[in-house]
Amino acid sequence: MKGTHLGEFQEIVLLTIMVLDDNAYGVSIKREIKTRADRNISRGALHTALSRMEEKGLIKSWQGEANKLRGGMPKRYYEVTNKGVNALKEAKDVRDQLWNEVPRLRLQHNYG
Amino acid sequence: MKKSLPTPPKLYSRLFKRLCRDELYFELQGDLLEEYWLNVEERGYRKANRAYKMEVVRLIRPSVLKLFQKQKKHYNNTAMLRNYTKVAFRSLSKNKLFTFINITGLAIGMSVGLLIVNLVFDAVQFDQFHTNKDRLYRVLSTPVRPGLNSDQSATAPNILGDQMKADLPGVDEVVKIRRWFSGRIKMEKGSLFTQGIYADENFFDVFSFDLKRGNPSTALSNPFSIIITETLAETLRPGEDLMGQILTIPDRGEFLVTGIVADPPVHSHMKFQTIASFSTVKALEDQGIISNNSQSWEDYSSGYVYFLLEEGQRMDNVQVWLNQKGLDVSNQFENLDVTFATQKITSIIPGKDLNNQIGAELIPLPIIILGAIAMAIVLSACFNYTNLSIARALRRSKEIGVRKIVGSSKRQIFTQFTIETVIVTLIAVFFSYFLFLVIKPLFMLSIPRIDQIMQPETPPTLMIFFVLFSIVIGLIAGLFPALFFSKIKPLTALRNNSSLKLFSHVNIRKALIVVQFTLSIFFLITMNVVSKQYRYAMIHDMGFEKENILNLSLNGNDARKLITEIEKIPEVSKISASSMVVGTGASQSYMIKNPVRNDSAYLNFISATPEYFDIHDIDVVAGSIYEPRKPEERLNRMMVNEKFVEFQGYSSNQEILGEQFIINGQPVTVTGVVEDFNFQYIEEPIRSLVFFESDIRFDFLNLSIQTALLPNTIDKLETAWDVVDSETELEVKFLDQELEESNAFLVIFVRVFGFLGFIAASIACLGLLGMAVFNAETRIKEIGIRKAVGASIGNLVMILSKTFIRLISISGIVGSFLAYLVLDKLVLAQIHYRVSIGVLEIMTAIVILFSLAILAVGSQTWKAARRNPVESLRYE
Structure with missing residues (x-):
């Protein structure tokens, strides 16, 4: 199994960036995850995930515009690279495969 | 709707700014602020503040902190260092005169420093060889008796030692020692004068002298036992085993040799050739050979009491006990008031000025004074270096400009100039060492008993300290130029020389020249006055016949x-x-x-x-x-x-x-x-x-x-x-x-101060020479114009030397005043039959220094003034 192994949190961040499309930067990523997954993540944790993935080449970033609402400090926008998309797909494939292999019966909830 | 935005907790913002890596700060702080203001709107201040604080705390992680940022490595460090060295040597050889002035000044100044380093090196090693040095003390006493001076003495009545052993808890061992076990030991032919001590039998348990032969715990038990040093044994009967033999000391009796001890180390405050058992004292007293003093509370000239404090014990108890003893004794004797104190063995040398020392002594005060004077001289040489380097900044500023544009950081320029200075001081210490070798024997000759403290040879470890000393001096001398050069702005440096802020420290420099010359004048006047006192002492009628x-x-x-x-x-x-x-x-x-x-x-x-x-x-x-x-x-x-x-x-x-x-x-x-x-x-x-x-x-x-x-x-x-x-x-x-x-100590004074005066004066004049050269160089165009317009050589010399002459005059006045005060009120005040300080002594010092200074300044200004103005103005 070649390619890059993605952690669960990293996968969510990657997907969120893709969802946000042009508007993926620190605050928006954080808020999106909060609304969709009801997960409160710290900016620190997000920073670690983003910087690791950027190091691996899964995302790239560029400096955006400054904004009065940010104390005049520029945003940094993130975008998923092709490598990142591939990694996501790979992760999805693995899961899909596994889902398909699971015996149908097992999928029903056991009561009792 | 514009309203001012609320500010998040300031302390946390500041903390974050301090800790966060610069390249991440804008992104992260921007996000934090945006989030904060959103939170304020949605959830109110309190919650927003709390969330902000939490976020900052949780951002404290290695990937964000500056602390964990890897330093950028300069992989070409060695190459740069080599380059710095090369450039240093080039610039040194380019400015031969300045290099000569700097190295000579530093070498002369440091030679005195080396002497002090040597002295301190020897002094701090004293009594460090005792295993028990941390809890080994001796008792000091201050007997006050009518009609006698009441100085503190290294001695204490021996009976105090006995009582200490019996009464005082918290003390492991007490050793009584008595001096004056000296006499002639009979040899086969003639006899040999030896100096020794009496000591208790636990002497070797407490002190770490190396007993080569004999039993350390019993060798000093019986009366008339004697331990002799190896050297003495070898002198008395070469090649023979003296253990168990009898030595005859005419006024004392016959002694059995019970041990041979290695010679006391050079760095021992206690020196002896023989040690007799303390029980001998009693026997000799009983026989009436020596006076009956060892049991007397009134004997403060020959007994010593050393004691070993129990581990973990405090000195307070001992002091309280000693205070009480002092009171008891003072009450007992009508004409005697005594107080006792203690002294750690390692503080004996260097230590207090005490009467009746058992061996060598070294009082810190003269050493501190000498050290301070030496430091003043070394610093004065450092100052010359600093002054001349900055004065030369004009020539180096282009180099620094280019370096900075190519990518040198401030720190690198700083390093470069520090290295340059250290190279200068290292060269200087090399010459300084030879000067040191010349002055050390003179120093040891002129100060009495210094040979008990200082060893004539220079051990290799000391060389390391010399090199370290020169590096420290280099750092001190180079600090200011290095700071100065590292701050030069590349654009100003390359565009226009004259806008460099070269002259912003002119007043400090002038003040330092005054200090240098004041110091020189002071030394020279001291030398003159003390030699006058010496001559006076020699011809003073003391009231008795001296001749024949x-x-x-x-x-x-x-x-x-x-x-x-x-x-x-x-x-x-x-x-x-x-x-x-x-x-x-x-x-x-x-x-x-x-x-x-x-x-x-x-x-x-x-x-x-x-x-x-x-x-x-x-x-x-x-x-x-x-x-x-x-x-x-x-x-x-x-x-x-x-x-x-x-x-x-x-x-x-x-x-x-x-x-x-x-x-x-x-x-x-x-x-x-x-x-x-x-x-x-x-x-x-x-x-x-x-x-x-x-x-x-x-x-x-x-x-x-x-x-x-x-x-x-x-x-x-x-x-x-x-x-x-x-x-x-x-x-x-x-x-x-x-x-x-x-009266030889006066001669020592004259010599030492004459020497210091000579050194201080030569350094001051070297500095002055450097400044005169610099002055003439920078004002070369002004001189050219003045000359072209019609100024005479005399006028020009006057203009160029005016400042210097004024500075030296100020130092002359200040220096003579200072010398007069110190000598008249402090030094000569100690002497009963003394000379007064005359105009002659002050004037000779001033004249000597003035002529030297005028020689230094005059030679340069004369040269500058005689230049053909065409040469200096041609390049305009």
Whole structure:
């Protein structure tokens, strides 16, 4: 199994960036995850995930515009690279495969 | 709707700014702020504040913190260092004059520094070899008795040691030591004078002297046991085993050798050739050979008490106990007030100025003064370096500009200039070392007993300290130039030289020149004044005859026997025996009681035969000299000086004749009064003095002789000496010569200050020379224009040297004032018969320095002023 192994949190961040499309930067990523997954993540944790993935080449970033609402400090926008998309797909494939292999019966909830 | 946004908790914002990596700060802080303001709107201040704080705290992680950021590495470090060195050498060789001035100044200045480094290096090693050094102490005492000076003494009554051992908990061991176990050890042929101590049997448990042979715990148990050093054993009986043999010491008895000890280390405050068991003291006292003092609370001249504090014990208990003892003793004795203190063994050297030291001593004060002076001189050399480097900044600023544009950081420029300075000081210390080798023997010669502290050779470890010292000096000297150069802005440096802020420190530089010259003037004046005092001391009429008197040391031989031998020599006209060489300060004292007034005081005495007064030409002003009598009657007569008459409260010299005083429990009658004369140092006022004739106190013979026949006379004296003592050499010295030697410390003063003055003056002049060169160079165009417009050489020289002359004049005034105050109020104030400071001493110092300075400045300005203006203006 070649390619890059993605952690669960990293996968969510990657997907969120893709969802946000042009508007993926620190605050928006954080808020999106909060609304969709009801997960409160710290900016620190997000920073670690983003910087690791950027190091691996899964995302790239560029400096955006400054904004009065940010104390005049520029945003940094993130975008998923092709490598990142591939990694996501790979992760999805693995899961899909596994889902398909699971015996149908097992999928029903056991009561009792 | 514009309203001002609320600010998040400031402390956290500031903390984050401090900790966060610069390249991440905008992104993260921007996000934090945006989130914060959203939160404020959605959830209110309190929650937003809390969330903000939490976010900041959770951002504290390695990937965000500056602390964990990897330093950018300069992989070409060695190459850069090589480059710095190369550039340093190039710039040094390019400015030969400045390099010469800097290296010479630093070398001269550092040589004094090296001397101090050497001295301190030796001094701090003292007594470090004792394993117990951290809890090994000795007791000091301060006996206060009427009529005697009450200085603190390294000694303590031995009986205190006994009581300490018995009464005081918290003390592991107490060692009693006594000095004056000295005497001649009989050899097969002749005898050898040795110096030793008495010590308790636990001596080797407490001190870490290396006992080579013998049992450390029993060697000093029995009376008349002796331990000798290896060197002494080798001298006494070369190649023979002395263990278990008997050594005879004539005045003491026969001793059994129970141990051989390695020679005490150089860095031991205690030095000995022999150690006798302490029990010997009691035995000798019982036999009446030595006076009965070891059990006396009044003995503060020969006993020592060392003790070993129990581990973990505090000194307080011991001090409380000692205070109580001091009170007890003071209550017990009418004329004695004593206090005890303690001193750690490692603080003996360097340590307090104490009486009755057991061996070497080194008082920190002179060392600190010497160190401060040396430091002032070294710093003055450093200052020259700093001053000249910055003055030369014009030439280096382009190089720095280019370096900075190519990518040098401030720190790299700083490093470069620091390295350059250190290279200079390292070269300087090399020369300085040779200077040091020249001045060290002179230093050791001129300061008495320094050889007990300093070793003549220079151990390799010391070299390392020398190099370290020079590096430190380099860092000090280079700090300011390096800071200055690293701050130069590349654009200004490359665009226009003149806009460099070169002259912003002009006033500081001027002030420092004044300080340098003031220091030099001070040293030179001190030298002059002290040499005047020395000359004065030499011609001062001390009130007795100095010429043609030859003093002969008895070295323990019988005075009367020798007198009968010497009387046969025709060149010797008169002979007397006495207890001291007059005028050299080595006086002894006795407790003398006035039975009428019923008070006693310790007063100086000289034991002398009646001829003494005639030989020294001391006039008798009342009564008559005691007559030669039978030995048993001699002690009942005494002569006194006029001061004594006054001190005892008699109104006239006649009145005291026939009065009786009590010395040593014996009544003594005054037979005559002599005129006052200076029997102690010239530094002391004349004090009360008594004369009597006590044979056991004789240490010298005073011979009045005709000098013309001297070599012949000495031969005859030697023949006479050999009759009485065939074992030792004759020791004779002229009185005037001895007086000169007793004033030798003034000569040392003159030498030391003359030397320092010379060094300070040469450094100051070198600095001045450098500044003059710089001044002439920078003003070259001004001079050219002035000359072209019609200024004469004289005018130009005047213009160029005006500032310097003003500065030196200021130093002249300040320096003379300072020297006058210090010398008149502090140094000379200690001396009773002293000279006054005259204009001559001050003027010679000023004239010397002025001519040197004018030579330095004048040569450069003259050169600059004579230049053809065409040359200097052509390039405009």
